[in-house]
Amino acid sequence: MCGVPLPDGLVDGSRLPEPIFTPATKAAFGEHDENVDFETMVATTGRELGEQLRDLTLAVYARAEEVARGRGLILADTKLEFGRRADGTLVLGDEVLTPDSSRYWDAATWEPGARLDAFDKQFIRDWLLQDSGWDRGSGDAPPSIPGAVVTATRERYLQAYERLTGSAFVSS
Template sequence: MVVPLLDLPLIHSGKVRELYELPADPQTGTERMLMVATDAVSAYDFVLTPGIPDKGAILTQMSQWWFEQLADLVPNHVLSTTLPAGVTDRVAGRAVVVEKLRMAPVECVARGYLTGSGWAEYQQSRTVCGIPLPDGLVDGDRLPEPIFTPATKAEQGEHDENITYEQMLQVTGPELGEQLRDLTLAIYRRAEGIARERGIILADTKVEFGLRPDGTIVLADEVLTPDSSRFWDAATWQPGERLDSFDKQFLRDWLVHESGWDRAGDQPPPPLPDEVVTATRRRYLDAYARLVGQSFTPTAPTARISPMATVVVDVMPKPEILDPQGKAVTGALTRLGFEGLTVRQGKRFEVQVEGEVTDEVLARIGEAAERLLANTVIEQYVVRVEEQQQ
């Protein structure tokens, strides 16, 4: 049973996102929806528990940043980031008002590197979605040119399946299909260059498009987030050997290799351990900080009353900064037999706040963190509110 987050007509509840009906714009007549990104995380078509704290807000705000970088290439579906009157504070920072569009019936994927399902197909046929590739490539290799590899848009609980461009044209028609391909590759090329300048390899990405009543193609849903893309650390990228990720691949790897879950069986995945949730969240935060150029700060309710709330400031070395203490701990763990664990050593500050935790209070704590708690030349910080158990 789906329990909606808001007291609005629920249009759709997906694995990680909810859509609510809003009245049409009174001036333009544009049909509108409220799109809310939850903290749920999915893998292999299962929604996992628990969620990743702040994930919905991180992805929403990262998408907003990318929409700005792509504004001259393609219009996007966001009408406003100001929430309608009466919408509960619990969706602040993770909800946007968007156009209601007729969605294209395919997933649009661009790949600049060989990995994932593309690597699996390549090992069998030296192709990806029917596109021939050179011999001798290994997992993680950069492709000679980015390629467009569409997929079916499966119902919830079903698997998306890669299809050829020719198969896609049978669904979309030649004119729309060509436009979707060209836009997808243009978005990938722009984003790949931006990410590379910030020390991140954009291996591949999935984008979705909708159409306005006049036929205009609009970029929709989320875009270029750790949920819809593969982000690798450019500093450690070694094709065939090491592909350190800033996305949920870490979580997938835990499910397949360490959790004991049988992917081919009929049982759902086990709950995520705290350390996997924490490590996954940190990867999302690292991706945000590198790409956007500043640390993510959760949006707090405008008036959140608590007898004694705890505000936590997490301080970590910036990803590009050498961390000798973390490196020493990583080496010690390896010697003790804990392979595959990389530690970066940070600091945690707890700030006790009496009464209401408001935007103003959090802004003051953020200023304190900027001036004293973190050395912002080499460190990044996150301010968040922790609920106290009664």
């Protein structure tokens, strides 16, 4: 994965011996980011910045994983985006550790190799690709998402928020 050798025998949902850093290039709007290996990233960022980005990413992940585990969730993976201020200061930007940028599983039901229901937008993807009747390769626009699917997705996001924070979500 991104140039990092993985152990044999892994199945979907297996826990890795240690977290890995999997950089990606930022694609143009509407395109998919491209996973790259560390050396490819370093060719763009320089070694010092590349190592700093890797170390910061793994530190944020380690702390978030610890919090999630303590709340009965498994933080399977996450996406972090960094940028620089005009003065060169490195900043963590965009959303951080939300169900849109991270995959959380319920630790009580986690079983590697089995169906892993995540607290993320996979619920919508599953509906779209399995239940909506839409053919991804047809060239047709995807159908509108039914209110029940939107509501169920929102509930999963709220469950993740409340479990991670230990507080009820209050909308303003």
